[in-house]
Amino acid sequence: MSRKRNYKSNELGSTIIEFVVVALIFFVMLIGICAAGNLYFTHNALVEATRRGARFASMQAADATPGTPRTTASGTCDSTGPALTDIKNYTIYGNTAGTGPKLVEGLTTSNICVEYGSTPLDPSGQAGFGIGQGTVSVSIINYDFHFVVPLITRTIRMPPYRSTMAGESAGVIP
Numbered sequence: 001m002s003r004k005r006n007y008k009s010n011e012l013g014s015t016i017i018e019f020v021v022v023a024l025i026f027f028v029m030l031i032g033i034c035a036a037g038n039l040y041f042t043h044n045a046l047v048e049a050t051r052r053g054a055r056f057a058s059m060q061a062a063d064a065t066p067g068t069p070r071t072t073a074s075g076t077c078d079s080t081g082p083a084l085t086d087i088k089n090y091t092i093y094g095n096t097a098g099t100g101p102k103l104v105e106g107l108t109t110s111n112i113c114v115e116y117g118s119t120p121l122d123p124s125g126q127a128g129f130g131i132g133q134g135t136v137s138v139s140i141i142n143y144d145f146h147f148v149v150p151l152i153t154r155t156i157r158m159p160p161y162r163s164t165m166a167g168e169s170a171g172v173i174p
Contacts, residue, residue, distance in 0.1 A: 028150050045103050050163040052091060053091030056090040056091070085109075092107050117134055139163075140158075
């Protein structure tokens with residue numbers, strides 16, 4: 001016994017076309033969800049990088065050259081201070097040598113700002129940074145995230161990230 005098909009001859013390909021349209025929308029949404037997850041991961045990684053860099057900067061040994069308090073113009077960074085290169089490398093790589101994988105792909109030393117501030121009631125009467133005096137802030141600025149989804153590709157300028165910590169002894173007794 002043979003079954004007779006109820007398809008009209010002009011509707012034979014409509015099911016395939018409907019599947020292609022629905023599958024295309026589904027897969028674009030799926031890739032978009034993955035890209036949004038990557039954006040959220042990058043946001044958290046940038047927050048962690050500033051925190052890690054500020055913690056490392058605050059723990060510089062007492063014999064490090066004191067940083068000078070300064071206010072930097074928007075979009076500019078300090079170019080002097082104790083172990084500035086080490087702080088930037090630690091923020092990006094997690095080590096002072098500047099080797100190994102980066103926590104955030106595309107993050108460079110030009111994206112990292114280090115700013116020192118002094119404590120107004122410094123016991124020695126001098127402004128500076130060191131054991132128990134002053135603060136250090138590590139910021140990540142001008143970082144561009146590349147959001148890639150089929151048919152929607154954008155570069156997103158991430159907001160500035162900043163962590164500030166007080167100067168600590170790094171185990172050195174004054």
